[in-house]
Amino acid sequence: HVQLVESGGGSVQTGGSLRLSCAPSGLSVSDFSMTWFRQSPGKEREGVAAIDCNGRTVYADSVKGRFTISKDNAKNTLYLQMNSLKLEDTAMYYCAARLPIYCSPSFRGNFYNYWGQGTQVTVS
Numbered sequence: 001h002v003q004l005v006e007s008g009g010g011s012v013q014t015g016g017s018l019r020l021s022c023a024p025s026g027l028s029v030s031d032f033s034m035t036w037f038r039q040s041p042g043k044e045r046e047g048v049a050a051i052d053c054n055g056r057t058v059y060a061d062s063v064k065g066r067f068t069i070s071k072d073n074a075k076n077t078l079y080l081q082m083n084s085l086k087l088e089d090t091a092m093y094y095c096a097a098r099l100p101i102y103c104s105p106s107f108r109g110n111f112y113n114y115w116g117q118g119t120q121v122t123v124s
Contacts, residue, residue, distance in 0.1 A: 009119030047107025
């Protein structure tokens, strides 16, 4: 049974920082390509940051230089470090995982087999 559980969301002031965590069960973050997506009520879901099984990363233009995606293989945890937060970063953030055979960072939601429930980030 595979489950992804996000945590670390909350309310933060503009310019502040948060670190989101995704703790999977039933899969190894070292083997899977994984991505953080986000969605706010008035917008479509968008990819934020992706990392593949080789550690290659892709970032949305809107977060480049501010967000960092990483894996801690020992803890089997995916992270999203978010700095210099802006109002437009307010969203529900989701962790998603793609089967290991596909080792490529991607923002295509249909490529991802497993999704977490999300953690809310509110910037004000």
